[in-house]
Amino acid sequence: MMEKINNCDTSCDTSDEVLSSEISSQVPCVSSHGSENSEKQIVLIIALLAGFLTPFDGSAVNIALPTLGAEFRMDAISLSWVATAYLLSSAVFLVPFGKIADIYGRKKVFLYGITVFSFASLMMTMVNSPGMLITVRAFQGLGSAMIFGTGIAMITSVYLPGERGKALGIYITSVYIGLSVGPFLGGIMTQHLGWRSIFFVNVPLGLAAILLIRWKLKGEWAECMGDKFDLKGSIIYGLSIVSLMYGFSVLPNIKGASLITVGIIGTIVFILYEREIPSPVLDINILAKNRVFALSNLSALINYSATYAVTFLLSLDLQYTKGFTPQHAGFILIAQPVFQAMISPIAGKLSDSIEPRIIASTGMTLTATGLFFLTFLSETTPLWYIIGILVVLGIGFGLFSSPNTNVIMSSVDKKFYGVASGMNGTMRLLGQMLSMGIAMMIFAVVTGPVEITPEYYPEFIKSLHYAFILFTIFSIIGIFTSLVRGKSVLPVHSLQAEKHINEK
Numbered sequence: 001m002m003e004k005i006n007n008c009d010t011s012c013d014t015s016d017e018v019l020s021s022e023i024s025s026q027v028p029c030v031s032s033h034g035s036e037n038s039e040k041q042i043v044l045i046i047a048l049l050a051g052f053l054t055p056f057d058g059s060a061v062n063i064a065l066p067t068l069g070a071e072f073r074m075d076a077i078s079l080s081w082v083a084t085a086y087l088l089s090s091a092v093f094l095v096p097f098g099k100i101a102d103i104y105g106r107k108k109v110f111l112y113g114i115t116v117f118s119f120a121s122l123m124m125t126m127v128n129s130p131g132m133l134i135t136v137r138a139f140q141g142l143g144s145a146m147i148f149g150t151g152i153a154m155i156t157s158v159y160l161p162g163e164r165g166k167a168l169g170i171y172i173t174s175v176y177i178g179l180s181v182g183p184f185l186g187g188i189m190t191q192h193l194g195w196r197s198i199f200f201v202n203v204p205l206g207l208a209a210i211l212l213i214r215w216k217l218k219g220e221w222a223e224c225m226g227d228k229f230d231l232k233g234s235i236i237y238g239l240s241i242v243s244l245m246y247g248f249s250v251l252p253n254i255k256g257a258s259l260i261t262v263g264i265i266g267t268i269v270f271i272l273y274e275r276e277i278p279s280p281v282l283d284i285n286i287l288a289k290n291r292v293f294a295l296s297n298l299s300a301l302i303n304y305s306a307t308y309a310v311t312f313l314l315s316l317d318l319q320y321t322k323g324f325t326p327q328h329a330g331f332i333l334i335a336q337p338v339f340q341a342m343i344s345p346i347a348g349k350l351s352d353s354i355e356p357r358i359i360a361s362t363g364m365t366l367t368a369t370g371l372f373f374l375t376f377l378s379e380t381t382p383l384w385y386i387i388g389i390l391v392v393l394g395i396g397f398g399l400f401s402s403p404n405t406n407v408i409m410s411s412v413d414k415k416f417y418g419v420a421s422g423m424n425g426t427m428r429l430l431g432q433m434l435s436m437g438i439a440m441m442i443f444a445v446v447t448g449p450v451e452i453t454p455e456y457y458p459e460f461i462k463s464l465h466y467a468f469i470l471f472t473i474f475s476i477i478g479i480f481t482s483l484v485r486g487k488s489v490l491p492v493h494s495l496q497a498e499k500h501i502n503e504k
Helices: 016-026 034-072 076-104 106-124 130-148 151-158 164-192 196-200 202-216 231-249 254-274 284-288 291-320 326-333 335-350 356-374 383-410 414-446 454-483 492-503
Strands: none
Touching (some): 034 076, 034 106, 034 151, 034 164, 034 196, 034 202, 034 291, 034 326, 076 106, 076 151, 076 231, 076 414, 106 151, 106 196, 130 151, 164 196, 164 326, 164 335, 164 383, 231 254, 231 414, 284 291, 284 414, 291 326, 291 356, 291 383, 291 414, 291 454, 326 335, 326 383, 335 356, 335 383, 356 383, 383 414, 414 454
16 A cells, blocks of 8 residues: 555545545545555554553553562652653653654654653663662653554544544553553562563563554554644643643642742743744644533543542552552452453444443543542451442443543544644643642642551551542542533534545
8 A cells, every 4th residue: 555644734625526535545444445444453453552551551560669669768759750750751742742743644653652662661671770760761651652642643544433433442442451451460570570570571562563563554644744843832831741740749848839830831821822823733722612622631631630540549558558469459450440441442332323421421420439439448448349449430431531532533623633632642641640749749748758657557548538539529520521511523524524435
């Protein structure tokens, strides 16, 4: 198949001749031709492999944190930076790399991202200090940004509305499988092979993805080829996020408040700047004039803010106050992502025919319910209670994520797929960082910079209660933002393309 690179075109010609030409050249694999269907499947397979890698790494690391803390003598706040450095780096680079992918090619950026992530994973097996550990995790986050800024966009490029929700549901299932396998295998590997083995396993999987892209995937997608990359806006954006998130992590110190203020000012400057330049890294009009897109992203931000730190906190609780080994704790925590993986493809397929906001809002309601029951956690809470809540959270998140992602990607024109994918990923990462930031702030205020030992268990449990109360409130707000976003309306181009294919 000849390589396909599509130039950015803001015009919309609705004639059948132009539409037919656009579909054949700009949206690969929309016909039933074997070669194009084959490419569609290859894109999905590559995205599935990458979609598995990064969440597996993150969830496996969470289960290994107590072991890391013992080896490097790190307190709870320092341990949280092992996760936060990765998330912060990913968030800083996600939107810029989404735009770079739209300009220079999504496959190209995706390939570089897999390469960087695999190399950083190899480096993680060689770290010998807390500083090096956190630094390499940040480098690993850079590779993750390049992957997540393009993976969903590539799927959206080759799957039309009507089948896109199902494809995205399958992709998100791979993410949840990574989350499912991560705690279980991570616990076994940490206990029997050492925590470094968690990162080493990423290397052969990364190499497999690289070879598959190089040998099998011939197409390319770059609808904004020729646009200039907004470097200045990207720098302002990155510095603003770093200031906000780092400031939040060191609250209630005055330094934290100062950094948050700088981050807010930087965000305002970024918005004003982006509105004035012809080729912004983030087209503010997408958010200002597209209610469905804006509120769907806000709902994603709230959902991840309320849920991400749950695994981190329960991992510490199970291994410290409950006395479980990493292997046993991982086996318990697998309950949530297993149900996410089971529900996600079903919810994604349903979102192709049923109003997605109804499905997503139902999921957010279940999430709020599960978080509320976690506020009653204690040192004597029975295991069945914790597992039951994890099941409820898994079903809730599975119902929310696929339909919400389908709405986000289907509410913009094809030339914004990279940016929309990056924006969706950024909301995920900002939410995850906010979730971890809340956990760090509560630990800093309630327990202080100390190792979690038996004499500090009452303060530790109190910290969990405060965190889960805040997360419950977040989810209740998320139910509202999900419901009021309005009915999902596909862009004119996508509707015309789908109609054209159906008529064929």
